[in-house]
Amino acid sequence: MSGTATTSHGERLIVVDWGTSNFRAFLVDASSGEVLDSRRSASGLRALSQHEFPHYCASQTDDWRQREGAACVPIYLAGMVGSARGWAEAPQLALPVSAADLADRVIAAPGLDNAWIVPGVKQVTPTHVDVMRGEEVQAFGALALAGVDTAHCCLPGTHSKWAHLDAGRLVDFTTLMTGELFHAVRFHTLPGEPAREDAPFDESAFRLGLSRAGAPGGVMHALFEGRSRHLYAGLERGQVASFLSGVLIGEEVRTMHTARPEIETVYLVGADTLRESYTLALENAGLTVEALGSDAATLAGVTAIAARHASRRASALAD
């Protein structure tokens, strides 16, 4: 088979990134990677019951799938959609994992023709237990976009992920609760009280927070300084959120850099709204930042997995 036949029917595919809070779908030209159309909604896992997944997915993609004289365009789904709380569980693979391994373990999404769910990954050792769904696809996408096979990726978010890839394989990753802790501290603790209202990003307060991460009292004291500095050291009400964010992102970067002092360059994937602050934090730690867009990484990762999956299916059919 030729390369362009790895996805059937005119070299198109549909990529769906379906998480807890959001649904995003892209119609892609498989050979060029060009996005021909896209859709987003807030219909994440939280908004749907299990039996609604095939119907909702079809309703969002049907007009892209029907082409005269051709079978329907394939759909590849990544993210929490493959968890036990999602459409169907695609069991998580143990490390090390390559993009080809993910392609080989794609499962058919029940109730919709030619729709496939990409599995996540897990790491279970006595000293480290971790899970990931969706970010591993972005990490492989980052390799493809950057044209490298070895990289350290930082994927910020509610549960930030640091993924380490070596010779095209994901060999290690760590989740840090940065985003979720920021929200919990901001809305549910005393130091967060002045930060509950929205305020613009304040770089000097953020940098002060960065400098407090790793101080002798540790992160649990540094967060309290959101209060004590507000009382006694000139930290203004409108600066507290940026300070607390600096403490937590600073702790994330400090911890990951301490664990792997050999890191020089970090591929910062996604974090469109957090890119400025993560770039400041990473550069403050002496790291070089290569920033990549979240959608671009997802599309590159899923496209690579889909190409391998389609090629294997075609071979199997040809046998």
Place this chain on the structure above:
Amino acid sequence: MSGTATTSHGERLIVVDWGTSNFRAFLVDASSGEVLDSRRSASGLRALSQHEFPHYCASQTDDWRQREGAACVPIYLAGMVGSARGWAEAPQLALPVSAADLADRVIAAPGLDNAWIVPGVKQVTPTHVDVMRGEEVQAFGALALAGVDTAHCCLPGTHSKWAHLDAGRLVDFTTLMTGELFHAVRFHTLPGEPAREDAPFDESAFRLGLSRAGAPGGVMHALFEGRSRHLYAGLERGQVASFLSGVLIGEEVRTMHTARPEIETVYLVGADTLRESYTLALENAGLTVEALGSDAATLAGVTAIAARHASRRASALAD
């Protein structure tokens, strides 16, 4: 004046520990330290408006204060009652501070005769900003109870305090948000979800949490293991709260011990409900624990401050 006359009127005094959530009052024999009567209520600062403080305090202590032929028994108040949100602000003293310094800066509580508020302390340097109200009194009480003048005290709680005393003076302290973070994680994050229901303390899960604090991913990853270990490593639903508690208390002890590796013995003050878990955590770090009751420490601390204050007032009147 004789020693027994340091508090007027039959050697009694009233000690009030008045915090954000609780009011506790003790009628004390000043010379023996014996508690003659006590009262508690949930009328902490949160439950009262500022003008209600003198009235509420009087209503709780009037029957203890009136003694035939004598002026009223003095009241000494410690805790958040002396903050700007409390009855009246008793400005916080900068370190180093002795019990005598606190006595010298006691303020009169407006609107009630012979009632005195003990100030808190603060630490403001470029690299450490911290505040405390109430625990410093307990730390001085711990010195008195233990018969020492140099000690490291751990006072667990919503905002845990580690206080370092040298030659009778408080020279350094650190606040860690252990209790408040535990609550925020338990009730407002995904890993905390299985921990929302009450479950009995589980020592093995707590010890597992202790062992995770200080692991390469840091505390922000260790908290996430509350989820990943629940999914993939046999951590049961009913064990998650104890695990998360172990992570946070373990991080508190680890951070403080790293900052002061010379610590051998820790005076564990208060923490009646947390005594078991803090003792496990401290001993797990190789520290020797001397446990002291919270009320006993408050009473010993306030009684010492009151004696000095009454003696100075008597001297001033005699001049």
